[in-house]
Amino acid sequence: ALDRAVTGVIENARRPAEVVPTVSDAARVVAARAAFWVVLAEDQQRPMDLTVADGPLLVAVSPADLADCVDALIGNVFAHTPEGTAFHIGLSASGPTSRGTLLVVGDAGPGLGDPERLRRGVSGAGSTGLVLDIARRIANESGGALTFGRSSLGGAEVRVELGSSGDQ
Numbered sequence: 001a002l003d004r005a006v007t008g009v010i011e012n013a014r015r016p017a018e019v020v021p022t023v024s025d026a027a028r029v030v031a032a033r034a035a036f037w038v039v040l041a042e043d044q045q046r047p048m049d050l051t052v053a054d055g056p057l058l059v060a061v062s063p064a065d066l067a068d069c070v071d072a073l074i075g076n077v078f079a080h081t082p083e084g085t086a087f088h089i090g091l092s093a094s095g096p097t098s099r100g101t102l103l104v105v106g107d108a109g110p111g112l113g114d115p116e117r118l119r120r121g122v123s124g125a126g127s128t129g130l131v132l133d134i135a136r137r138i139a140n141e142s143g144g145a146l147t148f149g150r151s152s153l154g155g156a157e158v159r160v161e162l163g164s165s166g167d168q
Contacts, residue, residue, distance in 0.1 A: 022061070023061075024061055025056040025058060026055070026058070026061075026066060026162060027057045029063055030091045032067070034048070034070075045083060046077075046087060048088070048089070049086070050088070050089050050090075051089070059162040060142040060143060060165045065138055066162075070089075072131040072135065073131065073158055077109070080110075087108065090103070100143070102159060102162070104159050105158050106153055106156065106157035107151060107153060108153035108154050110156075111154075111156050112148055132146070132158070135160050138160065139161055139162065143163025144161035146158070146160055
């Protein structure tokens with residue numbers, strides 16, 4: 001059994017690696033993930049505003065990683081605000097530095113508190129901060145940035161600037 005396991009590991013290592021796309025259409029991914037979450041938003045009577053710029057908006061992030069980021073940010077709204085709390089998702093063609101695409105998730109909840117405390121393992125809401133780590137990693141790996149603020153709805157807002165794939 002050990003011989004078969006070692007042989008299997010060696011054979012898998014020799015196979016060509018699967019090519020994972022490192023470019024995605026942010027407009028398509030964000031719209032698809034919002035469509036998934038709208039059902040729960042309606043069930044919890046959470047007004048959801050979605051504004052997505054016309055695509056394609058090509059970003060230097062794989063579709064799976066971008067979907068994980070969007071899901072994490074929206075899931076954070078559901079986890080840290082009461083039912084009935086409004087939220088918005090926005091995607092615009094350029095970020096504050098005009099070098100990428102800007103994803104914004106904001107809510108009408110209590111806000112983030114002290115932005116200096118927003119790191120893994122520290123959260124005013126008793127969470128791990130992992131969601132913001134995911135968003136930060138996606139932003140940084142694409143050449144973008146992660147920032148926080150107060151949303152137009154009065155609660156927290158997370159802005160994920162995604163670097164352009166260069167193919168737009």
